[in-house]
Amino acid sequence: xxxxxxxxxxxxxxxxxxxxxxxxxxxxxxxxxxxxxxxxxxxxxxxxxxxxxxxxxxxxxxxxxxxxxxxxxxxxxxxxxxxxxxxxxxxxxxxxxxxxxxxx
Numbered sequence: 001x002x003x004x005x006x007x008x009x010x011x012x013x014x015x016x017x018x019x020x021x022x023x024x025x026x027x028x029x030x031x032x033x034x035x036x037x038x039x040x041x042x043x044x045x046x047x048x049x050x051x052x053x054x055x056x057x058x059x060x061x062x063x064x065x066x067x068x069x070x071x072x073x074x075x076x077x078x079x080x081x082x083x084x085x086x087x088x089x090x091x092x093x094x095x096x097x098x099x100x101x102x103x104x
Contacts, residue, residue, distance in 0.1 A: 054066075
């Protein structure tokens with residue numbers, strides 16, 4: 001599986017999300033959310049393994065055998081993740097304005 005395959009899988013999940021409005025049942029919506037969560041977890045595991053493998057190759061001075069389109073796809077994905085990380089940090093601040101510090 002290459003980077004393009006992973007992006008194609010993400011596109012399929014987005015299409016499935018578009019059908020969410022057509023669901024009449026809360027149970028069907030929950031089932032869909034669980035499927036998406038399992039898919040996301042599997043994709044994350046694959047991505048982590050791939051990144052670890054690439055890091056080992058870099059450390060050994062081996063070529064990554066990555067096409068320009070693969071490199072661009074990784075860069076695009078990193079740019080999509082960065083805003084969600086910032087939003088996550090902002091959400092944590094809203095939930096815990098003290099930043100985890102105990103009051104004196």
